[in-house]
Amino acid sequence: MVKEYVRPKDAAEAVALMEQALAKRAATSGGAATIGGAATIGGAATIGGAATIGGAATIGGAATIGGAATIGGAAWLAGGTALLSTASPSVAGNRTAADFPELLIDVGRILPRGLNQTAAGLVIGAGTTFQEVLESPLAFSALQASARSMANRNIRNRATVGGNLAFNKSCASLVPLCLALDAAVECAGGGPANQTLPLAKWLIKPAGLLLNLILPAGGGRSAAFARSSRTACDVSTATVAAVATVKGRRLLELCLVVGGFSLHALRRLDIEALFDGRDLDDLAATEAAIRPLLSAIDDQRGSSAFKRQQGAALVADCLQALLSAEVLP
Amino acid sequence: MKTSFILNGRTVAWEVEPAETLLAVLRRKGLVSVRNGCDGEGSCGLCAVLLEGRLVNSCQLLALQVDGSRVYTVEHYGQDRGLSIVQRALIDAACVQCGYCTPAVVLALHELLERSARPTKAEVRDALSGTLCRCTGYEQFYAAARIAAARLLDPAYVEPAGPEFRPDLVHVGKDRDKVDAAGLARGERAFVEDRVDATACHLLVLPSPHAHAWVKSIDTAAAEAMPGVVSIVTHQNCPDQVYTTAGQGFPEPSPHDQRMFPRKLRYVGDRVAAVLAESLDEARAALAAIKVEYEVLQPVLSIAAAKASGAPIVHHGEVSYVVGNPPAGSSVKGDGRDDPIIYQFPLHADPHRNLAASVADGIGDVEKGFAEADVVIERSYKGNRVQCTPLEPHVVYAKVDGGRLVIHASTQVPWHVRRIVSRVIGISENKVRIIKERVGGGFGAKQDIVVEDLAGWLAWTTGRPVFFRYDRAQEFSASRTRHVMEISVKLGAKQDGRLTAVQMVLDADTGPYGQHCLTVPMNAISKSLPLVLCDNARFEVKSYYTNLSPAGAYQGYGAPKGSFALQTALAELAAELGMDQLDLLEKNRVRSGSTIEILRSLGEGRPGAAVTLGECGLGEMIRRGREAFKWSMPRPAAEPGWKSGQGAVIIQQGSGLPGLDAANAELRLLADGTLLLLSGGADLGTGLDTVTAKAAAEIMGLDMEDVAVISGDTDITPFDKGAYASSGTYFSGNAAVRAAEDLRAKCLAVAAGLLGEPVEDLRLVPRGIVRGKQGEISLAKLAHLSIQGEGHHELCGYGNFKTDHAAFPYGAHFAQVAVNERSGQVVLKRYHAYQDCGTPINPALALGQIYGGVMKAVGHSLYEEMLYDPNGKPLNTGFLDYKIPSVFEVPEDFHIELVPVADEVGPFGGKSVSEISLNGAAPAIAIAIHDAVGVWCREWPFTPERVLKALGKI
Incomplete structure (x- = not known):
């Protein structure tokens, strides 16, 4: 204690x-x-x-x-x-x-706080609360959606970006989008100077005190985020973030991250391979293609079969949403 | 360590422990408005404070973290006994029910109005997203926010009055402030936990880790030697007697099958031992030091398992009967080891076959009816175990004062608590006083004596004050739940839809003990079957013991499950016949002047009698619903990927238990002409004290502020059966009416003598004047003269109410849903409830009861369900995984209309209002799902997984 x-x-x-x-x-x-x-x-x-x-x-x-x-x-x-x-x-x-x-x-009062657009991209202080992300004019739609998925206003007023990344739970609100955007993090400790490294790498081997999250510029890509939950303010039972360059119904350089089907949210190269560089099919076909690739355990939040069906529908919805999603700044 | 911050505008500097949360410190320092509903999960929001202007949970904040910050609690707004704009608006919008969440809502709306002067509905929803409320159904919070915003712009803004009834009366039928609302909105001391002395000892229970096990050995020696330990109780040194925890009238229609600490453990959470210690930490440490050896038995985890041949026996003690004889063929000889069972009431049980109670009866000849039918359908329905989840968990504070045991209780049944606790302890009732404090939600769970027996025993035997409060996990595992019920409905009908036979066969799971094991399942029948007129009707009810969480009373008392089964089956029959479901209901429902023959066999343990209805408002309710939903028009288009459907049901309840219940009240005229009402009624947030105050003010020609109410104190107020069976307004309200009428008559008689005029020439007129043809005298002067010098005596009215008259409230509920066939998600889009509560005594409070009841039923229908592992251990013992609705689950179009049909016996024509409102959601939503996607969901809750299964997707 x-x-x-x-x-x-x-x-x-x-x-x-x-x-x-x-x-x-x-x-x-x-x-x-x-x-x-x-x-x-x-x-x-x-x-x-x-x-x-x-x-x-x-x-x-x-x-x-x-x-x-x-x-x-x-x-x-x-x-x-x-x-x-x-x-x-x-x-x-x-x-x-x-x-x-x-x-x-x-470290609540010493962590950087707020959102800043820089040459490196959108820099979000690790001490920024979810509500501050949500209220920032710099937050693009998918980032807002990710931030909004954090529980409720009471929690969003305290929960920080750094904490969400560091905890890296399967249902973490920000991790899927950040991974899909190939975000980086700046950390203190582990060496004489602050170091910047890819978020994906840091999540595998966290090092030091996380100071900033850096979301690279969009480069003409679009991003979408989707989640499922039992009630609106529930923890997410599944999360999906997708980033791609959209040409008509075609998704190029698709990057897809799924949470809720493993210990942590993971990039799904197998699902990306089904859709990258191709025209997106209708929802039913998309969903049917995804379902066999998802695996889940039976637990109090549902059976494996249910989770796979609901997850496939969610991924399909997210990909569909990507077609009309905001192009990132 | 020291933390210094600005609290409510003043600097404080407090010594705190490093791990101490702000919530714990604030409560320790006496700021009781911050409440604990989830033990730090952060899922309920009742501990909210404003930190630097932001709404945050103080349970997830160390006191040291706020050093140097500005913190506001609700106490800030209640200074000088004033009310903030938000507090006033919440009262005006009838949002204060039990009041346990109200301080958090006050802060949330203040924070909202700071950043948005005219908040939208979406902004209000967002502001309240972190605050759970189980009473109100959230809908009226929107009105409160709107009123508060309007008054910020114009402090003189007056909200237009809502619907009013009974123009001949001054207070009744008009909205008045709930009498306890201001104190609750200010976060004043009101609940049991607010009464606890600093010297109180803390009581903790060691829960059984097994669903079914013998305690082979228990070693408390090490624990007893630990610092601060006052007493340890186990099955070896507790009172050796069995009783029921059901807070019902004596003799209870529930088996006496529970010992304070059972020899055999019957569910995960059952009592193994209890530690009373001087601090919570010392109690925890001692609890951990108790060594127990278990002999684990195979648990019974379903009704099917309980019924199975050779099933493990949940209760195997000696069976004896105070009333009646053992049913033929039943087993009474115990195994010589288990606790005995005593029946005070004929329950037709066979406990050694896990049968806790049974009953079967009917009218006519159902087989003949089915033979005459053109169509016969038979369907099975299941309703799972749901939790009451009062946000204030079970809590009690017991102490010995003046040689008597005083229990501050959060209870619905003070007199039953007194009776049961005194018998358990072995002292007379005049040695026990129960003080019902404000109740932070009960919903039936607090109709049982869940914590008072143990706390009372330890306070009495040790002489130490005892504080015992369940944590949220205990509240889930060891409270009282709604019985699992499996109901088979068989219907026969002619081609035109007229019913020829109705049969309901019901099996219930009462859990490890038999409290309410007969009456709850019976209510599923008795509040559903009488809605339809059929000459041939039959029911069978059986209630089984299992090793799952205890079942008991829950708002609606079984009726929601019977209603789900019968109403859904009727809709299925309509579909089978190719009829509109409402047309089929119209053809078979009760109506004005109907004689309800089935009531002959539904007599609550006594011979029943057919009842001929007076006026019935169902026709008008259905008409209004049809019109609002444009029933015969094509269904509204849903969003892409979704399908829309709608459903409707008719529902009913009772108003107390005719011939069984009784209520009393006493009304004193004080020397300044004001009134003190002593009501036995147990207001658990429902507004009963406001109903009784209104009765007194109305009859005595006074204003509401002229009446103070004390209720539910067994030393001070007269007997009342308690708050259950929808009896509050009807019984306790009528007792207050009679007390006021008695006082009025006495005042007129005394005034006649003083004025020298015949009593028939006198009348009582507002405000508190007895006026004759010649002169007049104020009630104040009358009271003064009566108690002074040559006076007569204190003017005091007494009222007793009991009746054989049955008053049925009816309702028609309409639902519209959107269903996603790919994800299985069901979204409730519209919900309309048309209900008859007779004369609405306080219309806005009545609406609040209905909103709250409906939203609980919506939660039960779509989200809520207790889950267990294969060994019977509950899996979802917190709000993180047991999902009660938040403000986001409220349908966009949530509409209640009161369609009053006055009752000739009810107070001012009033009937019950609350419990009935839980009976509609499940069948209405199930029927709407079928309307949308063509499949019947026969097991609730209708989770996405069950919907996908019904659709054949998984």
């Missing part, structure tokens, strides 16, 4: 505090203590931004964040909507207070 809370004055101090926590833990456990390697430090040091324990990104999502915390973990904290909810009995499952991080490093 949480024993200590600190609020560093800047990112450098935040990183230093995390390194100290890791070194302290390593000294007692004999493990490595470098900030760059999530796999070796149990995840806690790799928290990306704010609302979540970043280690989750490497060890399997929310359900396993307790695992990071039980080894004397520290966690970066900004919004707190995801991290603190893990203490709730219905979210915690079999985890106990002892599984919660002992040290919380509050």
Whole structure:
């Protein structure tokens, strides 16, 4: 359980505090203590931004964040909507207070915040809340749709972009679109200077404190986002983001990311191959082509057969929406 | 650690723990308006605060995170006992029901109006997207936002009055403020959790991890030695007696089959042990130190499994009968190990075959009726287990004061709590006082004695104050749910649609214990079958024990499931006959002057009698619905990819239990001419206290503010059966009417003497004047003279109400849906409810009851269902996975119309209004789905998966 809370004055101090926590833990456990390697430090040091324990990104999502915390973990904290909810009995499952991080490093006020159009693309501070994304005139339609899919207004007022990426849950609102856009992230820690690397790479091996998300310029491409959920303000049961250059009914350089069918949202090269460079067929045919490629487990949110059918319909809807979607700036 | 921030305009500097949430700290510091409904999931929004002007959940915010920030809670707006524009608007729009969510709604709308002076409906929806409300159905929040916005621009804005009824009366039939609304909107102390002393001990229960198991051994030694532990209770040291938790009149029509701690555990969540400790953390630590060894048994997880030959036996104790004899062939000899079962009421049970109760009866000859039919259909329907989910979970605070046990309860049945708790503890009823606090939602779950027995026992035996509050997960696993019911309906009809025979065969799953095991399933029959006129009708009801979550009362009390089965079957029959479903209903429904013969066999445990209706408003309701939905016109076009359909049903309920229930009230005239009404009625957010206050004000010629109501306190107020069976307005309201009439008569008699005029020349006129032909005297002076010096005595009226008269509210509900054949999603587009509640005592509050009831039923129809793993462990024990509707699920066109048909016995012609409104959504939506896509969904909720299965897509 949480024993200590600190609020560093800047990112450098935040990183230093995390390194100290890791070194302290390593000294007692004999493990490595470098900030760059999530796999070796149990995840806690790799928290990306704010609302979540970043280690989750490497060890399997929310359900396993307790695992990071039980080894004397520290966690970066900004919004707190995801991290603190893990203490709730219905979210915690079999985890106990002892599984919660002992040290919380509050980076909520030091993370960059806001959206800026730059030569590199649209830069979104990791500390930007979902509501701020939604309200920004710089947010294009698909980005707005992704941001709107985050729970409800109360949550959007606190949940941060960095936290959503770092937690990287299967239902993460922003991850599919960001991956489809080939986004990059800027991080502090793991080296003497801030480093920029592809989001896809960072999600596989989170490194340091996530500072900014960079969405590259559209280059004439269009983007669409779709989700399914049980009720409107529910977590997403499936998410789809698609980016392509649209010529009539033809999709070129299609990039498709699907969430809800694996531990994390994944780019689906197999589905892309069905449609890239071709005219999109009608919904029924599109859906029928996709269905065999989706696999899912039976659980309380539905049977595998149901999820595959609903997912195929969702992907087909998203591709269809792409035909008339806004061309990205 | 210290956190310093500006709270409601003043700087505070508080010591907090690093892990302490802002919610916990605010409550610890006495700001009780921030409520906890989801234990930090962030799914209910009741703990909302404004942080730097933004609405956020304080359960997901550490107190240390707000250091240096500005935080506002609802307490900010209630200073000097005033009301903000939003609070006033919420009261004017009748949005305050139980009031548990109201502070959060106040903040959400204030935040909205800060950024949008004239908010659109979409903006209101977005603003309220994070706030769950189970009472109101959300619809009236739109009006509140509109009123508040209008008053921001023009503080003198007056909202036009809504529909009014009974022009001959001053208050009745007109909208007046709900009497407890202002306090609830201000977030004042009102609920049990607000009454807890700092020295209170905390009670936690160790829940069974198994659905069916013996406790082989239990070792509490280590736990008992831990710091702060006051007492530990298990099956070894709890009172050795069985009882029912059903808050019903004695003798209860429910088996006494539950021990405070059972020897055999019968569901996941059943009580294994309880720890009372001086702090919550100490209780948690001790709970974890209890060592239990279980002998796990095969669980019974369905009705089919319960009925199966050789099924595991859920209850295998000795069976005895206080009333009647064992049914022929039933087993009574126990296994020598399990807890006994005692029957106080003939339930026709055979518990060793898992049969908890049964009944069968009917009229005419159904076989002859089916033989005469041109068409016979037989269909099976299933309704799954749904949760009441009051946003205030079960909670109790018990302490010993002056040698008596005082229980602050969130209950619908204070007197039944007193009776059951005193018997469990083994003390007389005069040693027990139940104080019903404001109830943060009950919906039936709080008709049972779920927490009061244990808290009362521990308070009495230890002498320590005991606070016991379920967390949300416990509220899901160990509350009371609506019974699973499987209903087979067989209908015979002539080619013209006239019914020749109706048969309903119902199996119910009562779960591990038998509270309400007969009456709820019976109500499924008795509130559905009498809607149609047929000479040949028969029903069979059987209720089975299983090892799933306990079932019990839930608003509608079984009727929604019976209504779903029969109304959907009638629509299926219409389709079979090629008829319009409304035409078939018109041909068979009850109408003015009908004699309802089936009521002869539906006597609530006593001999029934046929009832001849007076006026029935169903025809008018159906006419209005037909017109609004342009029934005979082609269906409106749906969006691409969607298909549109519509359905309609007729529904009914009762108004209390004639011949069984009773209510009482006492009305005192105080020295300043105001009134103190002591009502036994248990207002659980429904507005019952407002109904009784209106009765007093109306009859005594006073204003509403001249009446203060105290209700549901067993020491102070007279007996009332409690709030169930749609009895509040009809019984408790009528008791208040009679108390006021008695007081009025006494006032006139005393005034006659003082004025020297015959009593028949006197009348009571507003405001509080007794006027004769010669002179007049105020009630204040009358009261003063009566209690002073040579006076007579305190002027006090008494009212008792009981009746054999049955008053049926009726309704017609219409639904329009859009169905996506590819995803299976069903979107409710329109919902119209036309309902007769007799004279609407307070029309806007009556509408609120209906909106709320309908939205609960919509949730049950489309989203809500308790799910279990193969071992009987509940899977969805929070709002993240048990989806109750948010404001986004409210249909775009949600319309209620009151079509009153006055009842000759009801208060001012009033009847019940709330429970009936849950009976329509499921069948109306099922019929609309069929209308849209041509398939019948016979199991609810109609999830996308079930719709796709019905469509043959998966």
